[in-house]
Amino acid sequence: MTGVEEERLLTTGEFARRGLLSPKALRLYDRQGLLPPDLVDPATGYRYYRAGRLATARLIARLRGLDMPLATVAEVLALPGPAAAERVAAYWAAVERRTVSQRALAEHLRVQLSGLEGIDEMYRIEQREVPEQLVLTEQRRAKPQDLDEWIPAATARLEAIAAGHGGVAAAPFVIYHGEVNEDNDGPVEVCVPIDPARAEGLTAAHRTEPAHREAYTTITKAQVEYPQILSAYDAVCAWMEQAGTRRTGPGREVYFADWASAAPADEVCDIAFPVGA
Template sequence: MEDVRVARLLGIGEFARRSRLSVKALRLYERQGLLRPAEIGEGNGYRWYGEEQLAGARLVALLRRLDMPLADVGRIVAAPEDERADLVADYWAEVEHRMAVRRGLAAHLRVVLSGGKGLVDMYEVKQREVPEQVVLTEQRHVLQPGLVDWIGAAMARLEKAAQAYGGVSAAPFVIYHGEVNEDSDGPVEACVPINPPTDSGDPTTAYRIEPAHKEAYVRLTKAQVVFPQILSAYDAVAVWLKENDLTIADSPREVYFENITEAGPDDVACDVAFPMR
């Protein structure tokens, strides 16, 4: 008489065919604890899978077609069903961000390896008048690997201090008074504009006057802000100034008119600007 319990199970070959996974993949996923057989034969070690496991196995197959790492696949498969869609959306948003960053890096490398050919064509350089501003400031010598973390922390401190002056009055910016890379540490100055201070305010936070000036700038997406491809934007503005017989009047800066943390990879988020005359 046929064993009813075994008849409800699928051998590894049939399960592989119906789940759209190879036998090799099934063995790998078993070792990873991602998709375990329902039963393993004691004498021959043969793997049996329950028919109810097909839906999960097909989900694994689809997720792997996204080139999703096994750790992420396991996290999604183990999650409650009502959370899986959001987890896939979060994963894919990160993939698109990485691809946008790589696309910008590839464009930067093409310019570097061609000796600067096509640099100005990568960006639209614009001009604007910037009024005098009172800014809360924090300055630090920092190498490139620690730059992003320092900027985020400094801006958070300055924006908190700005509340005592009625809040931030214009887009925060970062001024590079010297080159910043793995060997050179600036210095770098974080600036948060505020309304002209009265007797009230935070006496522990330095502020100064940023003079009115005219500047040339290019607008970047979040993906283009990443180092080192952002250097192409600095080079493009510098070349444009030279080609138009204009002079750099002060240190270059990055103006953050959007919350770069919340922006998507293709959202405009930052200007690279040079004061000029």
């Protein structure tokens, strides 16, 4: 190297220090192609960096401060400013959604491990009268891992049929006719209510859901995830037991909100059980 080159370049130690990186991190980012040196001395193997790249080094350090994976860091570095900002915003929105979900899971585990202690404080249980409904129906056996795909798909199929009979008349709901967990597979039934007065010519599977009284609690989108959703079921069951209320039908999930547009903390679903008057 010439004297001029040495004046314009920084050693790895100085570059790491001024770039807010540890030497170990700088070596890692070199291997990953995120921050390769500008010059490697062929005689000594020493690596040198231009001072102008300190801004990139500091950006990487701050992105890693968000626990951003290296692959995502590489995506951000490859994008122009506005697009990079959008990618960071999208990444952080996903982190916040995951945090809300993890918080709900932690609460579920705390309740389960404490023998349901405090569950009555987590969920408000209410009662309501539900009128008789004519429902389009689709049923199958399913494990927990099947539900995230099957329930929306079945609901969409039934809503498409409902469109030919005046549209969806009330909130769709999912009935669990048997336990659904790692060892049991239901069966599970998706129901979409329609107006009986518009049912002429209906050939798709349908039935009448009897009028009933039900006990229910409302949960957020994050709480719908399995297994934390089980705490809501436990809460309603615990309330029924304490109140001496008889259960008269299987548990169900009533989806009253637009799932796609809902944020993790938005209320979207009622966990309900038909009960005696």
